[in-house]
Amino acid sequence: MTKNLLHICVLLLLFSACKPKNKPATATDNTDHNTASSSPTKISNTALIILGTVQDAGSPQIGCKKDCCKNLFTNPDPNRKVVSLGVVDNQNKATFLFEATPDIATQVKALKNSANFNAQEIPTGIFLTHAHIGHYAGLMFLGKEAMNASNTPVYTMPKMKTFLEENGPWSQLVANKNIAIKATENKQTLELTSNLKVVPFTVPHRDEFSETVGYTIIGPNKRALFIPDIDKWNKWGQDITTEIAKVDYAFIDATFFDAEEINNRDISEIPHPFIIESMGLFKELPATEKSKINFIHFNHTNPALNIKSTKAKQVIKNGFNIAQINTVYNL
Template structure:
């Protein structure tokens, strides 16, 4: 008899160990964003980095950050969408379930481009992992062609783990009666696919998501005018300043945060508060809480995207 109770207790402990309670969160009653990750494609810490910026995370795992990604939640329809699918997709999809009921994956995934931190997370929808059924993946023409004609991604398409949804530059797509999305093509290193940011519409409100772009000056459009137009702007902040890494930084062009702050210096305080810098390389001091770089950005009136933060539309 004792052995039966012993087995029952062990089984119960195992069950609760594998089925821990979902995190209790306060859910706004209108659409909102969840910052699911803030690091550049290779994550934080980054592989083979022996500098203090990364070694500190092994001593204190709470410093680690997931790869840049945002979630959009419509609590009215119990719907959610991810913008980019990162190598941290499993954790980020689980984090998003705190805000929707009975859904383990988002209702759709919008891809920006074909660099490792922005699309490879869809592998977890395949037969080796979740074996999902027709998860909508929104992609531009070259991105769709790349996924369709190159393995292992083509297997996701042929086995219908994902359902590719065509989108076009400057063409608005309605997701439901409240929310719409418009892709905006931007200049970037387009070895395999084009690169887009997204304008996200909710009624008269707008949010801009551009995690990767070469330089603002290379874009034929004005980022300053876009900032004035929107309510929220998640913008590329891969590097804080020139000379941050030990290689020719023209090979990996991004707007340095110092350059962006100079470009945006004449914006009103209200417009500056719209800007959330995101997509930080492991060398970027904006990852370090309380750093002088963080203080400088905040003193100038800008914001720094924080993992797990909820931002009302």
């Protein structure tokens, strides 16, 4: 073999080793919802994208001394963002953000980058569920110290609207016209574009400053249910299994896996449906219904937050999904 031919062979081997072994996911290639993508997928139609899956305080959580946080302070996981969904409507060149989290800077950038058009830096509209830190604190970055946005539509229920208008620093966003609050009503459909509708509905939760809502997100072909925070399912006036039957995807509260996880706190002060309880409730559902369910809003202590954990594998084995950042769901 000549020296030149040897060089060519070496270069070919190196090139082959550097090529990606798997093709990147597309907006229609989302059959495995339990696999996180390292970057947003380009959406060419109308679709929903997961922008965060973690409970309000993030992961690692401030002051945490447990093993679940130990290495994350020095080696943070870029996929651990506070719970948020994005929706893209390419036909109408619109983007919508569900929840304004402390991670809003990277989340709105990911939403913009997922659009198959030159989307604005700030979404066409922002939907809030309630006044707990992980769900609205990101609004601060729309103010003059940061983005200094102009009249960004923020959709809220009446009590949340009053809270933002009458309490600083949020009232400054209103006064400076960084945000324009759009009042919503329980179970009243909002027509956002020719391809998108949203229906807010109240759910029971710790409503210190505002009511708490979930959303039904309606696209041209499919529907999604989004309930990141709720008390126990039996406290709600609706039957969750009936509501799941009405949609194609359900993103539901998975804050804690079970009671043992938070044995250092009074569970009555932070009621949520444990994953283990929800799986028991949904146990008799057919496989097609179970596959709609995507657990989301994981506390930093929740072992299912780690997709490789025994608990996460148990959830998937039972026919459910663990929500993963950057996964796309066609609407």
